[in-house]
Amino acid sequence: MPLYEHVFLTRQDASAQQVEELTAQFKGIIEQMGGKVAKTEQWGVKSLSYRLRKNRKAHFTLFNVEAPAAALNEIERQERLSEDVLRYLTVRVDEHEEGPSAMMRKVDRDRERDDRGFGFRDRDRGGFRDRDRGDHRRDRDRESRPPREAEDESSVAGVREE
Numbered sequence: 001m002p003l004y005e006h007v008f009l010t011r012q013d014a015s016a017q018q019v020e021e022l023t024a025q026f027k028g029i030i031e032q033m034g035g036k037v038a039k040t041e042q043w044g045v046k047s048l049s050y051r052l053r054k055n056r057k058a059h060f061t062l063f064n065v066e067a068p069a070a071a072l073n074e075i076e077r078q079e080r081l082s083e084d085v086l087r088y089l090t091v092r093v094d095e096h097e098e099g100p101s102a103m104m105r106k107v108d109r110d111r112e113r114d115d116r117g118f119g120f121r122d123r124d125r126g127g128f129r130d131r132d133r134g135d136h137r138r139d140r141d142r143e144s145r146p147p148r149e150a151e152d153e154s155s156v157a158g159v160r161e162e
C-alpha cells in the first residue's frame with residue numbers, strides 16, 4: 001500500500017478534546033477502509049502566515065498513513081464537510097520518517113534553547129537598551145579622513161591651474 005503524510009489544520013477556538021475527537025474520527029475512517037495510521041502527532045496551536053476563514057492560529061495535526069487512495073479521498077471529503085477543519089494537505093512519500101517529525105524536533109530544540117537563556121528574552125529585561133552600541137560606521141570614516149583644507153575658488157569652479 002502507498003505511504004502518505006497527511007496534515008490538517010483545525011480552528012483555533014476548537015478545544016483540545018474536539019481536535020482529539022476529529023483525529024480519532026479520521027483515524028477510524030482510515031482503518032475501516034483497510035489502512036492504518038502509523039503515527040499521529042499533535043503539533044499544537046501555531047500562528048498562521050495569513051488569515052484563514054477569520055482565524056489567525058490553528059491546531060496542527062499530522063498522520064503518517066499507510067492506506068489505499070480511496071481512504072484518503074474519503075478523509076479529505078470529510079474534512080471539506082467539517083466546519084472545524086480549515087485546511088488539509090496529503091503528500092505521498094516513499095517512506096515514513098522514523099522518530100519525531102521535524103516540527104516536533106523544532107519544538108524540543110526551542111524548549112532547550114529557552115532553558116539555556118538564549119533568544120530574545122534578554123531584550124525583554126532591558127539587556128539591549130543598556131548595551132553600548134558603539135560608533136556608527138560613517139562616524140568612524142569621518143574621523144579617519146584628513147580634514148579638508150580650504151579650497152581656492154578656481155578649484156571649486158572646476159578650473160585647474162597648471
